[in-house]
Amino acid sequence: MIQAATSEVTIHYNKLHADPTQGETLDIVLKKMKHRLVERMSSSTADTLGLSRAILCNDSLVKRLQELERTESMYKGLVEHAKRMLKAHFDVLQTYQQFGNIFAAISVREPQPRASEAFRIFSELHRNLEKDGIKMIKSLKPILADMGTYLHKAIPDTKLTVKRYADAKFTYLSYCLKIKEMDDEEHSYAAIQEPLYRVETGNYEYRLILRCRQEARVKFAKLRSDVLEKIELLECKHARDLASQLRKFIQGLSTLASETVERLESIPNLFPIEVDLKASAFQYKSALKFQPEEELEEEVHQAEEAIEIPPAKSSNGGRDTIDELLAGFEEIDLNKSSAASAAESNNDLLVELGLADIDLSAGASTMGANLLEDPLIPDLGDF
Secondary structure (H helix, E strand, O other): OOOOOOOOOOOOOOOOOOOHHHHOOHHHHHHHHHHHHHHOOOHHHHHHHOOOOOOOOOOOHHHHHHHHHHHHHHHHHHHHHHHHHHHHHHHHHHHHHHHHHHHHHHHHHOOOHHHHHHHHHHHHHHHHHHHHHHHHHHHHHHHHHHHHHHHHHHHHHHHHHHHHHHHHHHHHHHHHHHHHHHHHHHHHHHHOOOOOHHHHOOOHHHHHHHHHHHHHHHHHHHHHHHHHHHHHHHHHHHHHHHHHHHHHHHHHHHHHHHHHHHHHHHOOOOOOOOOOOOOOOOOOOOOOOOOOOOOOOOOOOOOOOOOOOOOOOOOOOOHHHHHHHOOOOOOOOHHHHHHHHHHHHHHHHHHHHOOOOOOOOOOOOOOOOOOOOOOOOOOHHHO
16 A cells, blocks of 8 residues: 555554553453462363463473472471481480489499499490480481471572462463453454454554563563572482481481490390398388377467567577578478479470470371472462
8 A cells, every 4th residue: 555655655653662560450460360270270170160271381390390399298207207206216315314323323322342333334334325325316417407408498499489480470371361362352353344443543552462471471481490490409409418318317327226236245244133132121011090189179378478588598509590590491302403404404405406396295297298388379368
């Protein structure tokens, strides 16, 4: 038409000033929400509900994200199981320590030299077993710290990147769906040979959505490459470190078992132990029969006026004064304070070993349970 014109031709055009904020309309936001809901549905369910959506064909990232979920679940189960096992070891070690203290007390009170020496050696053995066990737990603590770093820092950082990627993905798919709907609208109007106001006025909205889709695609591709790179690094770290960490863990337990066997073999044969007992050691006194006292009527004496008596000098060098000062302290048990200090030291040691929050009475969670929320489904509260 322009070539056939014989006079001057004037072309008017609308310059497109693309502003992505203008393209992100309420319709796009609703489409993003719909894609989040459809992501968890099967194709047949979405078709039955009549939910139109845009999808990525042959998306290999979905499978990688599922593998990441299984890896996190496995690491969480390993860390929990290892902590529970070390806490059980710690409880056994405290039993060793108590046995050592009891046998040491028996050794001190035993008059026979051979029996006293046997109890002393036996108490030292239990105390050494407790020390070796604590040393083993301290040597295994860095391994749990490394696994915890992978579980609580590396994987959550990747999940945060996945969440940003999911938002960019749904934005891109929403623009794709919007363009498809606008194309279908144009084809439907062209089929009935009716003009479309949007097309007649320069089709500005369509061009704006195209520009927004292009920008969303660039952002989506960048975040996708970041997610793939981080997942690749996590998989490499998992394959490289897990085997060495488990090997060190098993070596620590094996070393403790070997040291325990060596200590048991190094001590002489202490049993049987001859102990001198009194003839009445196993004779127990019979309980006295309780005889209730008869109630007697007490005479009420008449009150007398109090007379102040000057303090008399003590004939035993102030012993009575000391007894008065110490009155009421005879019932104080110093063993209670020592038990409290021992419990406090045990709590401090548990905190140092990172086992203070482990409760063996609670059932262990299943390692194969799905411990992650779907990273591609952010909370709907974001909207």
